[in-house]
Amino acid sequence: MHHIFRHDLHLFSRLKDVLELPLPAVVEAVVLPNDLTETRPVERRVDTLLRLDSAKDGSLLLAIEAQGKKDPAKPASWAYYVSYLWTKYGLPTALLVVCQDRTTAEWAARPVASGPAYMPTLSIRPIVAGPHNMPVIIDPAKAAEDLAPATLSAITHAGDPDIGAILKALSTALRDVPENVADPIIEFTAQGLSKRPAQDLWRTLVAVDLSFYKSYLSEEIRDEGRTEGRAEGLAEGRAQAGAAAILLVLEQRGLDVPDDVRDRVTSCADPEMLRGWLTRAVTAASAEEIFADE
Template identity: 90%
Template sequence: MVNPPHEAMHHIFRHDLHLFSRLKDVLELPLPAVVEAVVLPNDLTETRPVERRVDTLLRLDSAKDGSLLLAIEAQGKKDPAKPASWAYYVSYLWKKYGLPTALLVVCQDRATAEWAARPVASGPAYMPTLSIRPIVVGPHNMPVITDPAKAGEDLALATLSAITHAGDPDIGAILKALSTALQDVPENVADPIIEFTAQGLGKRPAQDIWRTLVAVDLSFYKSYLSEELREEGRSEGKAEGRAQASADAILVVLEQRGLDVPDAVRARVTGCDDPELLHRWLTRAVTAASAEDIFTDE
């Protein structure tokens, strides 16, 4: 079943058509400098009633190396049936368009990424015939971007970093860097990044962190997510709702980083109703050596 993280993992490549070319260092591949990128129809359905759709399909045009097709698949878990489908996609597209065809698989956990990267052949070991070996992007090779300046240099890459590292202990610092970087860009640039990140985090604890950061750091934006947060604030009591969300986010960040959270710290955080103080604690939570360190200088 298609879910928000699945959609965000491949739609980010439609949003920024040159993002794949900027993964040269991450993938350690001599990727061409793309002059033009075009989103192609993703419907691979045959005339017979068998529907097959690749998640995203791009044609990348290079002045030096010509054109190639890039099929992008978002993969949330291991699926033994997928390699055969991927082989079909690649061979069908190669035949239909007559262009070199590559497959990129985007994952959010290391185990799935390692599984997806394994070469799989249609025939026995002594007669492989048709082999499929995707290029894989996931938490094992995507950079952890925790510097707002670095995040601001490439917002799409920073968003992909956040999506692929959604379950990592460093996700709080990654999201904080992204929200800080978004403060300096126009609303029409920030809005899709805010939404892609929200979708990509799914129902993980990181979603609460991101919603709080959007409410606090990016409250001046009018995106769908920002409006949703403000509506929640109105229905629950604006100050109380925001304070509760901030307190929850602080505790989630500390727990995700593997830090022990004593009852005294938990009580002090949940009992605070000062938005500015909670925001300072949240900022410190992403780098603090211990839970108590968030109260430094208070």
């Protein structure tokens, strides 16, 4: 059934009417090695692989990839992951791609086929989670209902103009949970925000709102603002972190920060007052409004 195509290399091109395909006229055809065995190990790692078991529908595999930017080589890698996992485990296999900007999310969601448009053969079309479909959670009570989706929301909306309010809701929600629950959330959020400006904001929010935690990140943040062994240095460092958080929220929201507002914020050493100003900075219409109730 297949040797005839090796005997007559142009046979496939002459089947276009039978197969109802707009095949081009082939100028040259070449027989390639048919051994697809990998003679040397090729390292390929999917970011995360889960098996999801359901009493009703059986099991499926979910491959999860974090994608920070467009990469023309990725669809072929994703197709390899899915076909390999399908072959190895014999289970339905799905792909989820997590993105932090709409452009990358739209690119990742496009169907890509291994063959030409008229013979797609193997198509890859991931499910995509990103700022285009993840909810914006700015209510601490809503964030506290389920911390994992709230964390994913914060990470995927890292470049959102409302990221200050999103992160503030998450840090507030973490105040009332055990340290062993909060620690991984703190770390995942810090790593997920990468080197964006939002990461600095998260670090200052952790220093101000979660100063009683002893996680690696919170300890690192507090170490930056204190003189070793001096309680007054620690207090000063927290005040500086709180002031920086307030100014960063205002600036990220595009609000003008007059010099008198900046001076008042940076000169304040009262942590409770700073916390109140930070809460108002998330929704204030102007920088001056953070002092409205005083």
